[in-house]
Amino acid sequence: MADINGKKLAAERAVDYIQQDMIIGLGTGSTAYWAIQKIGTKVKEGLRIKAIATSRESEKLATDLQIPLTSFAENNILDLTIDGADEVDKNFNLIKGGGGALLREKIVAAASTRFIVVVDESKIVEQLGKFPLPVEVVPFAFERTIQTIRSLGCIPRIRLAENKFYLTDNGNYIIDCEFEDIAHPDALHTRLNLIPGVVDNGLFVNMANIVVIGNLNGTVEVRTR
Ligand code: 5RP
Numbered sequence: 001m002a003d004i005n006g007k008k009l010a011a012e013r014a015v016d017y018i019q020q021d022m023i024i025g026l027g028t029g030s031t032a033y034w035a036i037q038k039i040g041t042k043v044k045e046g047l048r049i050k051a052i053a054t055s056r057e058s059e060k061l062a063t064d065l066q067i068p069l070t071s072f073a074e075n076n077i078l079d080l081t082i083d084g085a086d087e088v089d090k091n092f093n094l095i096k097g098g099g100g101a102l103l104r105e106k107i108v109a110a111a112s113t114r115f116i117v118v119v120d121e122s123k124i125v126e127q128l129g130k131f132p133l134p135v136e137v138v139p140f141a142f143e144r145t146i147q148t149i150r151s152l153g154c155i156p157r158i159r160l161a162e163n164k165f166y167l168t169d170n171g172n173y174i175i176d177c178e179f180e181d182i183a184h185p186d187a188l189h190t191r192l193n194l195i196p197g198v199v200d201n202g203l204f205v206n207m208a209n210i211v212v213i214g215n216l217n218g219t220v221e222v223r224t225r
Contacts, residue, residue: 006120006214011035027083028101040065055101081112097134097202129182145197
């Protein structure tokens with residue numbers, strides 16, 4: 001029997017929510033990848049949609065698949081966004097940004113009427129925090145920003161790529177913060193974003209409407225808020 005891919009199962013199920021003439025947000029990462037592939041197939045079969053991507057990587061994939069793209073200059077509201085997550089708790093709160101796209105992902109999700117999160121079962125947790133929380137900071141004074149983030153009770157590490165500081169699509173750095181347990185995501189979200197130099201963080205609180213979970217046994221669970 002072929003290996004079951006929970007990410008693919010979840011992502012493809014979420015694409016069923018897309019209807020003709022919708023404006024769609026395209027997520028980033030290895031789960032969103034499958035949603036974008038499926039959307040590309042449906043577009044070839046006649047689905048009429050326009051999309052806004054949450055990263056340059058997803059934008060390139062959409063372009064390669066001939067998915068029509070639009071922008072916030074033309075469309076302020078999206079009907080539906082499909083994106084992955086690094087952790088999902090029972091209250092639909094998320095950690096995102098493992099792929100470094102958290103800022104654009106949050107802007108796009110916030111502009112969407114419906115935000116569908118697609119994950120395999122490994123991403124479902126009792127409490128957020130085992131996955132280091134990504135925080136996007138501006139390069140200016142990042143050393144000081146990191147110290148202030150540390151004072152919130154985490155071990156912060158600047159993300160590296162090929163021995164250099166990883167740069168987001170927005171030209172910023174990512175600080176991966178080990179909190180272990182995040183008991184109050186909403187409060188932490190606010191405290192982090194109040195630190196000068198922090199652009200945004202990977203906590204998505206009260207944003208997801210639907211979570212689609214692909215299980216290793218081949219089933220798909222849909223949780224709706
Ligand atoms: C990118 C993200 C991704 O959605 C998240 O990291 C999950 O990635 P994957 O689907 O590859 O497991 O937030 O910034």
